Amino acid sequence: MNLLDVSNLHASVETDDGPQPILKGLNLTVKAGEVHAIMGPNGSGKSTLANILSGRPGYTVDGGEVMLGDNNLLNLEPFERAQMGIFLAFQYPLEIPGVSNMEFLKASIDSLARARGEEQPNTANFMRTVRELAGSLDLDPAFLKRGVNEGFSGGEKKRNEILQMAILEPEMAILDETDSGLDIDALRVVARGVREVREDRPEMGALVITHYQRLLDELQPDKVHIIVDGTIIESGGM
Ligand code: ADP
Numbered sequence: 001m002n003l004l005d006v007s008n009l010h011a012s013v014e015t016d017d018g019p020q021p022i023l024k025g026l027n028l029t030v031k032a033g034e035v036h037a038i039m040g041p042n043g044s045g046k047s048t049l050a051n052i053l054s055g056r057p058g059y060t061v062d063g064g065e066v067m068l069g070d071n072n073l074l075n076l077e078p079f080e081r082a083q084m085g086i087f088l089a090f091q092y093p094l095e096i097p098g099v100s101n102m103e104f105l106k107a108s109i110d111s112l113a114r115a116r117g118e119e120q121p122n123t124a125n126f127m128r129t130v131r132e133l134a135g136s137l138d139l140d141p142a143f144l145k146r147g148v149n150e151g152f153s154g155g156e157k158k159r160n161e162i163l164q165m166a167i168l169e170p171e172m173a174i175l176d177e178t179d180s181g182l183d184i185d186a187l188r189v190v191a192r193g194v195r196e197v198r199e200d201r202p203e204m205g206a207l208v209i210t211h212y213q214r215l216l217d218e219l220q221p222d223k224v225h226i227i228v229d230g231t232i233i234e235s236g237g238m
């Protein structure tokens with residue numbers, strides 16, 4: 001079954017000069033367990049697609065459909081999409097001073113558990129898991145006590161996004177240039193993080209926006225799509 005099904009998506013962004021069309025009939029299907037890469041020039045609509053899938057305000061969907069399994073995503077609030085298993089690793093992660101990384105992760109996982117009628121994880125066990133995962137991403141445990149992304153370097157912010165993904169266990173992970181600005185070692189750490197999550201949860205789908213062959217080499221995506229001017233103009237294998 002298709003996990004994510006985007007059909008004929010048209011969308012525009014609100015600008016001071018009125019709506020500007022960005023996505024112009026985009027089609028994309030990701031099956032459970034597949035990794036798809038999206039590449040394309042700056043301004044072609046990659047982040048717009050990622051943002052619209054996750055429900056960021058400021059965009060208008062002018063046509064088309066987005067399904068996650070049997071659910072029509074476009075009518076849902078961002079938090080409802082998260083509850084259904086959408087996760088977005090931001091291209092530019094924000095800092096949230098005053099909210100510790102660990103508290104943020106616990107509040108997130110508790111909120112998902114409540115929404116799904118599941119038991120909230122035991123705090124001590126949860127903190128141990130988070131510390132282990134942070135270690136495997138080469139993130140110092142001290143980062144867990146600091147404000148979310150507060151004063152983190154670019155690479156640390158990106159690894160922190162992968163930590164969130166590993167904790168929140170999405171059905172469909174969208175990574176928007178998580179490898180940008182990383183040196184080769186940090187990129188390997190990020191790729192290893194994604195691979196480890198997939199080993200634990202082989203059914204997770206992933207949409208990986210990147211400019212770099214190196215990440216493709218590390219992740220071996222099932223499909224690679226080229227987006228230009230708001231549509232996918234070519235799809236193929238590695
Ligand atoms: P990509 O991620 O492929 O580089 P984006 O999806 O970020 O591209 O942007 C696509 C186009 O939409 C660009 O021309 C960009 O300037 C425009 N755009 C995106 N968001 C906004 C916004 N909030 N206001 C005005 N223009 C925007």
Ligand code: MG
Pocket residue numbers: 046047048091176177
């Ligand atoms: Mg972008």
